[in-house]
Amino acid sequence: MQTDAEIVARCRAGEDAAWDELVERFSRYVYAIAVQAFRLEQHDAEDVFQEVFARVYQHLDRLRSDDAIRPWIAQLTRRLCIDRLRSARREGPAEDELIDPAGLDESLGQLDEAMTVRASLDAVGEACREILDRFFCRDESYRSIGEELGLPAGTIASRISRCLTKLRAELEGRSEALSSSGDR
Amino acid sequence: MNGYDEERIAELLRRLPPAPLGWVRAAQELPAAREEIAALVARAEADLAFRGRVVADLEAALEAEGIAATPSVVAAFKTSLDAGSAGG
Numbered sequence A: 001m002q003t004d005a006e007i008v009a010r011c012r013a014g015e016d017a018a019w020d021e022l023v024e025r026f027s028r029y030v031y032a033i034a035v036q037a038f039r040l041e042q043h044d045a046e047d048v049f050q051e052v053f054a055r056v057y058q059h060l061d062r063l064r065s066d067d068a069i070r071p072w073i074a075q076l077t078r079r080l081c082i083d084r085l086r087s088a089r090r091e092g093p094a095e096d097e098l099i100d101p102a103g104l105d106e107s108l109g110q111l112d113e114a115m116t117v118r119a120s121l122d123a124v125g126e127a128c129r130e131i132l133d134r135f136f137c138r139d140e141s142y143r144s145i146g147e148e149l150g151l152p153a154g155t156i157a158s159r160i161s162r163c164l165t166k167l168r169a170e171l172e173g174r175s176e177a178l179s180s181s182g183d184r
Numbered sequence B: 001m002n003g004y005d006e007e008r009i010a011e012l013l014r015r016l017p018p019a020p021l022g023w024v025r026a027a028q029e030l031p032a033a034r035e036e037i038a039a040l041v042a043r044a045e046a047d048l049a050f051r052g053r054v055v056a057d058l059e060a061a062l063e064a065e066g067i068a069a070t071p072s073v074v075a076a077f078k079t080s081l082d083a084g085s086a087g088g
Helices: A004-012 A016-037 A042-062 A066-091 A104-124 A126-137 A142-149 A153-183 B006-014 B021-028 B030-046 B048-056 B058-064 B071-087
Strands: none
Touching: A004 A016, A004 A042, A004 A066, A016 A042, A016 A066, A016 A104, A016 B021, A016 B030, A042 A066, A042 B021, A042 B030, A042 B071, A066 A104, A104 A126, A104 A153, A104 B006, A126 A142, A126 A153, A126 B006, A142 A153, A153 B006, B021 B071, B030 B048, B030 B071, B048 B058, B058 B071
């Protein structure tokens, strides 16, 4: 799996396929910030979503470090959501609570953490990635997953459990690697 | 990143459902639209009357040029136009 920085570098080199990957990788993050953290309506969330990617595309060369793409996208999305809410407030009554929803920082922090977990999904193999994504992110039933993946529905729960264990081991491995490199 | 258990991992995975497919596809098509957008922005910078019409109604200006005014194209056009103004 390529790092964020590698995908950004390929985008800068003008590789259209890399842009597809960048949008794919961050689309859930931008969507979740707009809809979950700022609770935007779908039509406002769509405008913010498209504007975020338009600005990223336009200004990718201004990014100081290719590694900084995730915080940059988060900051951009946050700013555009606030602009959207302020604009709505000018058109009608809206409380400050809408602009700065309770628990916003915590919500953004959790989404950032969720992105880290998601990045580890690729390391546990395609089969696990697929089954965990379908069950937890796409809210598909055991039956539907079984039909789509050609697996007996009765085995889905145990597969999910095994994949979660594998993902946990992967995350703990990364965490230990980070701690070790920090101790040096 | 410490202290993950399966329940916590599941909870975090649930926080990132897929964005609507149409939104993702539209954003992915930005590179294909870039030449058309760049040509329109260049024209808007050179022709004040055209620029006035564009600023008044971005969607209509795009449609008049035969470009589908999808949210992603409108956003990209607006961003390019703003960048052009800032630079000029």
